[in-house]
Amino acid sequence: MALPSYTETRYRIWHYFYIAICTFVFFFLIAPLFVIFPLSFNAEEFLVFSEGMKRLDPDAFSFRWYHEMVYGTKNPWGLAAKNSFIIAIFATIGSIILGTLAALGLSSRHMPYKGLIMAVLISPMIVPLIISGVAIFFFMAKVGLAATHTGIVLAHIILGTPFVVITVTATLSGFDHSVTRAASSLGSNPVNTFMKITLPLILPGVISGGLFAFVTSFDEVVVVLFLAGLENTTIPVQMWTGLREQLSPTILAVATCLIILSTLILVTAELLRRRSERLRGINR
Amino acid sequence: MSSETKQILTTDGIPLEVSLKKAEKKNKIKAFLLVAPLLLFLFITYVFPIGEMFTRSVDDRMVTNMLPKTFKAMESWDGKELPPEEVFTAFYSDFKFLVENETQGKLGQRLNKEKNGFNTITKKLMRLIKRNKIDESQSIKEQIMKIHKRWANVEYWQAIKRTAPPYTMAKYLKGMDMYFAADGSIAQVDEDRRIHRILWLRTLEIALFVTIFCFLMGYPIAHLLATLPMKYSNLLMICVLLPFWTSLLVRTASWMILLQTQGVVNDFFVLIGLVADDNRPTMMYNKVGTYVAMTQILLPFMVLPLYSVMKTISPSLMRAGKSLGGTPFVAFWKVYFPLTIPGIGAGCLLVFILAIGYYITPALVGGASGTLISNQIAYHMKATLDWSFASAMGLMLLSGVLVIYWIYNKLVGVDNIKLG
Numbered sequence: 001m002a003l004p005s006y007t008e009t010r011y012r013i014w015h016y017f018y019i020a021i022c023t024f025v026f027f028f029l030i031a032p033l034f035v036i037f038p039l040s041f042n043a044e045e046f047l048v049f050s051e052g053m054k055r056l057d058p059d060a061f062s063f064r065w066y067h068e069m070v071y072g073t074k075n076p077w078g079l080a081a082k083n084s085f086i087i088a089i090f091a092t093i094g095s096i097i098l099g100t101l102a103a104l105g106l107s108s109r110h111m112p113y114k115g116l117i118m119a120v121l122i123s124p125m126i127v128p129l130i131i132s133g134v135a136i137f138f139f140m141a142k143v144g145l146a147a148t149h150t151g152i153v154l155a156h157i158i159l160g161t162p163f164v165v166i167t168v169t170a171t172l173s174g175f176d177h178s179v180t181r182a183a184s185s186l187g188s189n190p191v192n193t194f195m196k197i198t199l200p201l202i203l204p205g206v207i208s209g210g211l212f213a214f215v216t217s218f219d220e221v222v223v224v225l226f227l228a229g230l231e232n233t234t235i236p237v238q239m240w241t242g243l244r245e246q247l248s249p250t251i252l253a254v255a256t257c258l259i260i261l262s263t264l265i266l267v268t269a270e271l272l273r274r275r276s277e278r279l280r281g282i283n284r
Numbered sequence: 285m286s287s288e289t290k291q292i293l294t295t296d297g298i299p300l301e302v303s304l305k306k307a308e309k310k311n312k313i314k315a316f317l318l319v320a321p322l323l324l325f326l327f328i329t330y331v332f333p334i335g336e337m338f339t340r341s342v343d344d345r346m347v348t349n350m351l352p353k354t355f356k357a358m359e360s361w362d363g364k365e366l367p368p369e370e371v372f373t374a375f376y377s378d379f380k381f382l383v384e385n386e387t388q389g390k391l392g393q394r395l396n397k398e399k400n401g402f403n404t405i406t407k408k409l410m411r412l413i414k415r416n417k418i419d420e421s422q423s424i425k426e427q428i429m430k431i432h433k434r435w436a437n438v439e440y441w442q443a444i445k446r447t448a449p450p451y452t453m454a455k456y457l458k459g460m461d462m463y464f465a466a467d468g469s470i471a472q473v474d475e476d477r478r479i480h481r482i483l484w485l486r487t488l489e490i491a492l493f494v495t496i497f498c499f500l501m502g503y504p505i506a507h508l509l510a511t512l513p514m515k516y517s518n519l520l521m522i523c524v525l526l527p528f529w530t531s532l533l534v535r536t537a538s539w540m541i542l543l544q545t546q547g548v549v550n551d552f553f554v555l556i557g558l559v560a561d562d563n564r565p566t567m568m569y570n571k572v573g574t575y576v577a578m579t580q581i582l583l584p585f586m587v588l589p590l591y592s593v594m595k596t597i598s599p600s601l602m603r604a605g606k607s608l609g610g611t612p613f614v615a616f617w618k619v620y621f622p623l624t625i626p627g628i629g630a631g632c633l634l635v636f637i638l639a640i641g642y643y644i645t646p647a648l649v650g651g652a653s654g655t656l657i658s659n660q661i662a663y664h665m666k667a668t669l670d671w672s673f674a675s676a677m678g679l680m681l682l683s684g685v686l687v688i689y690w691i692y693n694k695l696v697g698v699d700n701i702k703l704g
Contacts, residue, residue, distance in 0.1 A: 011612055022508045025501045029583060030523040032538040033530060035548055039541060048546045098322040105318030110311035117319060119693055124330060126689050128641020130658040131678045134665060135333035138340070158330050161322060219531045222643055226665070239533040243540065243648050252541075255534040262529040266522070269529070 033259055040065060040252035047247055065253040076238050077254060084234040087149060088217040091156035095213035098157065099164025100206055104198075106165070107172040118165075125162040129222040132159065137226040147229030155223045160213030167212065171205025171276060204276030211269050215262070334682070341455050341676035347447040350391050351378045355448045367441050372425040375444075376418070379406075383413045399443035405432045455676035460484075480660070480677075487657040490574060490646075491639035495586075497579040498635045499628065502586035506627075509587070510594035528584035536645050539577040543568040543649065569651025577645050582638055586631040589696075593627030626696065633692040637685055657681055 003015055043062040044050050052060025069077050102121060105111055124132060136155045137146065145151030179201075183193040199206075221236035228237055235254065242251045292300040348355065357374035361367045382388040388410050395402035408431050412418055418427055429436040446464060457463055457470060461478040465471040472478075505524070509517045527535060542548050550564045559565060567573055597620065605615030643658035650656070657677065664674035 018504060018508075021504050025505045025583075026520060026523045028501070028580060029527050032535060032542055032580060033527065035541055036534065036538050047541050047544070049548070049551075098325060102319045102322040105315045105320075108311065108315035108318075110308065111315040111319070112312055115693070115697075117323065119689075120326065120331070121319075121322060123689075124326070126637055126685065126692075127334075128643075128658060128681060128685060130641060130643045130661050131334070131337075131682050132330070134661065134674060134678050135330065135337055137665075138336060138671075139329055139333035154329060158326065161326075165322075215529060219533070221533060225662075236531065236533050239531075239537065240644070240648075243533065243537055247540075251537060255531075255537055258531045258534050262531065262534075263526065266525050266529045270525070 036252050036255050036259065040249060040256045042249050042252075045249065047249060047252070065249040068248075068250045069253045069257075072250065075250070076233060077235070077250070079231075080233050080235045080238045083149070083232055084218055084236075087152050087156060087232075087234065088214050090149075090153045091160055091217040092210050092214045094153065094157035095160035095164050096206060096210045099161040099209060099213070100168050100202075102161070103165050103168035103172060104194075107169050107175070121165050122162045124158050129159075129220075133223040133226045136223055140227055146227055147232060149232060152224055152227050152232055152234075155227060156213075156217035156220060159220060159223065160216050163212035163216060164206070164209035167209035168202060168205045171202045175201060204272045208269050208272045208276070211265055211272075215265060334679075337675040337679055340672050341679060342451045342453060343672060344447065344452040344454070345450045347391065347394055347444075348450045350382060350387070351375065351444070353378050354444065358445050358448065361445070363442055363445055364438075366436065366438050369423060369425045371441070372428055376424045376428065379409060380413055383410050395443065395447065398447055399440060401434055402440065402443070405434045405440070408432055409435075455673045456680065458673060459677045459680050483655075483657050483660055487640060490571070490578070490654075490656060491636050491642075493575060494578045494582060494639045495632050495636045497575065498583050498586040499632055501579070502583055502590055502631065503624075503628075506587045506590035506594055509591050510597070511599065524584050524587050527580070528588075532581065532644055535581055536577060536648050539573065539580070539645075539649055540568060543573050543576065568649050569654070571650070571654045573649035573651070574646050574654035574656075577649050578639060578642060581645060582635045585634050585638060589630040589634065590624065590627040593624055593630075597623050630692070630696040633688055633696070637688050637692070640685060640688075641681065 003012060007015070038053065038061075039047060039049065041061040041063065042050065042053065043060050043064060050060050068075065106114060106118060106121075111117070136158065140146045140151040140155070145154065175198075179197055180193050183197045184190075188196070219236055221234075221240050224232070224234055224237050225240065228234065235258070239251055239254065242248065294300055294303045353374035354371065357371045358367065361371055379388060379391075382391060388406060392403045392406035395406065409428065412431060418424070434440050454464055459480055461473045461481045462470050463473060505520075509520055509524070512520065544550075545564050545566060545568075547567075549567065550559070553559045554561050554564070567576070601619050601623070602612075602615050605619040606612060610618065640656075641658055642656055643662060646654055646656045647659050647662070650659070658681070661674050661677050661681070664670045664677070
């Protein structure tokens, strides 16, 4: 963004102003995440930077809260983490299967009422979570699935499928259908064609949709708050209770772990997106 | 004869047109069958339950079912003066049945909502019935009226009559701070008790301002990301995507740490001398906290659609504008800005839709003055257990969201939503 030498002074000033605004916004976006890191190593029990930490005194830092998170007495994080992973994994699998099938149907040019059906399939992403939570709670209570893992998994499949549908239809939009016709003309049956030809080509889209579904489930708290009993507590529910009731630095230790996890997921998603664009021949 | 000669047959003798139509139909069914599992799943677990929320929100069969004889007897009562003896007798017999099953408490509570003071007088009646103090051989009307002067007040009987229809829109009126007055007309609640209208307005206000803030902050950085060379923009894109992928609760937690009175932001203000150390402003548990946290959390949803539109605008258009004599400002305003309007529409609608239904962040950093309509719905679901009212408010919110969703679909198309 170097300015040409003939730029007038007022545009020069404007340009630096613009850069300053952008720097501020990027800082605003990313800085809050980094405040959690140092504070999670706080040796004291408060959620503020102690005098020792400001002086960078090594005694003011400790792994105390990470230790508490893993070995603490009566601590809920172990159960919560186990539940979160189990629920998220099953919800992701369900979302991927239902979402991919639907996306395959939707991107066929023979599909009737495409717009309307797409609008219905995407709606769980648009409808406020609190309303989804109320509706799903009424349903699960009626069929006796409230306060069960199954109920929460089903709820998260509802919330996760829109992401899979969107990413897979996006991948299929650049899909060359003549390759599947070629496979069929060479004697392959539809299932075989899907497994050997279509799936490998749309796999980046499927996986990135799956990542969205995983994160949605892993991070979802509103619906779980309605559905979960004590046994079904998840990491977000524990964080929610923690933030409302007793603000302990253990939460920051958990939050740090979650930031690391999301960084890993982000990197995977980005690599997949680039690979998918390469495969579809989109060069930017 | 000419049409017959033009008809083309396939190898098995069927006209090509028919055969093609058949194949077309088969393909349609095939495509639909692929979508069917998800569609069916969503209809059963999601769409119908939302529809059921409507039934629940208007359902008022409880009293109807509890006082069947009373309402039958009331059919011939004009509702102007005290009801005749038959109504009292019917009510007595219905109520006695409830007392025997010990369900009269629910009736008292429900009627108390309709008119204050019912709880006391139904309890009095219940005690007398339990002690067999009512002589059924004499006039029930006289005896009931003697229990409490309210039983002799026609307004209380009118209130019972109002609960007769099995369906009521009362919950929706309550959501807008209105109610059915004694004569059946719609009235406003007292000015100092209009809490719901304040909440609706506040929800709209916060959603609107968060959208504006997101736009003002998102537009410049989306522009920067779209115009920078790839290797720099990829790095900066992480600043947008990392918060996007990070848990909502983690981001809210970090704002709670930053904005607290002894927090980093206040420390900074004290350091640069903006505020005195003993006079730190409260930035959390009020609207400020909600605005700041929601803007940061929803900003990626503004930047990503803007970025994907700006990426498609060729830089030579701006150069052309400038070479034709426009200053950079004119070129931007007349050429670049109009081209980004689809992205602005998409981003603003998305942020607005998400903001209007926000629950977690306002509940944690909003305090009393920063909570939104969603928090009220959750409160009625969990604390007061008035599920029909929660359903009614939810559906009122939903109808607003669906209107915006419809506009969004018309303008952007749901199939054009881009993620990441």
